[in-house]
Amino acid sequence: MARIDMQEIAHSYVAQPEQESDYALKRIHNTWDDGGAYALLGPSGCGKTTLLNVISGLLTPSKGRVLYDGQDVTDLPPEKRNIAQVFQFPVLYDTMSVFDNLAFPLRNRRVAPDEVKRRVLEVAEILDLTPFLKKKAAGLAADAKQKISLGRGLVRSDVAAILFDEPLTVIDPQLKWDLRRKLKEIHEQLKLTMIYVTHDQVEALTFAEQVLVMYEGELVQIGTPQELFENPQHKFVGYFIGSPGMNFLPCTLDGNMARVDGVGIPLDDKMAAMGQKARGRLELGIRPMGLEVHAETVAGGVPARVYTMEDQGSFKILTVKLAGHTLRARLPEDHSVTQTDVWLRFPPHWTKLFADDRLVSE
């Protein structure tokens, strides 16, 4: 087990990178603590897999260093790094039995046969693979195959971290739940560092203690699921996390008020003060959950027109138009809106200001 430090990592697949856009990873600098459960969340093509491959050693970064427990491993190949990786599609040695598949990494490292047998049986027990041990790996279902891929990582007693590259892509929805629970269980039981790459926010938020959101080769925010939801540091986080994503309205500042095409929205004093100092294009952001919808005029309320209402079962999504901008509000199931003209209230603690896509700060 180990603490993994990424120091000023940048990577480009272009031989002679010239501009910013040549880099798949722009500047990654962070620490993965020993025994942590992390999710790396981001859209396809944002550099998640590249980052994972840099950690595992499949890729050597163009710039920067990777440290395991303070030791520089940047130039070490994956087999010398004590890392395990589970890929998007199950990778198995088709001609081997499940037992041999699990034993493979140990046998390659010349572990004594007794020890191999003991470790394999132990791991098979944890992963519920014991009944399949003598079967050919090729004939099993996708979830069992993915468990075998994971098992090949777990059998190694020296493994520092397990990396998952969208491991549940090919698994049926029901089994996804089971497997995700299994992963959490294994994490609690073995206290291994786990880094889980996904583009599915539900997966990321349920699996991890810390979620790292990646966007265009950068880590835009690191935090607990709650922090990401309540205080998105970047417009992308607001938009990517939560369903539906955050509402954004271009605005200007007028004292403690944000003006959206002439409509005044009161802000938190502190937020407004930081907004005054911020440079760049200003936008106001609010979570659909935070937006209040009233049937009658309220203090600080602004008039809006109802566009559509979707019943999602346990909640309703109301789409409204405010001064030509479309906003979404998430309402409880019992809250019904019948008229077309409503008043919206932006509670100050839910209302955030973004300057050039980033949350305004001191």
Next chain:
Amino acid sequence: MEKWENNRAWFLVLPVFVIVAFSAIIPLMTVVNYSIQDIFGPGNAVFVGMEWFKEMLTDKRLHDALGRQFIFSGLVLLIEIPLGILIALAMPKKGWKASASLVTLAIPLLIPWNVIGTIWIIFTRPDIGLFGVGINSLDLLDVPFDHTARPSYAWVTLMAMEVWHWTPLVALLCYAGLRAIPEAYYQAARIDGASSWAVFRYIQLPKMRGVLTIAVLLRWMDSFLIYAEPFALTGGGPGNSTTFLSIYLVKLATGQFDLGPAAAFSLIYFLIVLLFSFIFYQALLNVGKGEKSV
């Protein structure tokens, strides 16, 4: 379910049936017809039953030719399959080098068969051929090299020709098979600490099973039916040393005009090819499929 009284669906099968009948079944039946009769001339035929088959099955020259044929095809498979795999493994994976090696490799496959015979005859001639003159000038052989001089010389020339001509096909098939393996397999193997032998044994070879099946079948059938090369080189000599089944068959049928025995021989020949193709196919399909105990 209701059954169709007048099912016209068989009309759809008819074209294929007609094509197969004319391309395979009817020609084969004429051979069967010849194999059970002794035909002296038009309208003058005698039914002889299994006579020709008995004669052929006890023919020593046929046994010898069959033996040579097995040795030849066996050697072809033993040399071409491993060599093709090695070439495919050594080939560049991408860039202009990959394209260049693919084109270079394909050249022998594009040359007509009889031209290949001629090329190699000239190449190995002791008076003007590069190889023939070259090896004789080294003075290593007790009898100067000439592919008609000794059976072993004829065989070496023939094998070289065959390997040069057809190994590229095996290599191209294997190359295609190798390129189809997802990168994640190699990455997982690196993480598992697998040696390059283990990568070959447990990833590349199993993933190439499909293309190898095709390669083995094609090379088996093709080398078993070899005719043009030994015919062009020595016409089956020196002596009978390169008289393979097809060469003997043609001598029998068109040289001596023994159509009955030749027809019986053809059928036996056909069944041997079919039987071995089936055995290879089944063997490769099922290799490593059974359950293994811990």
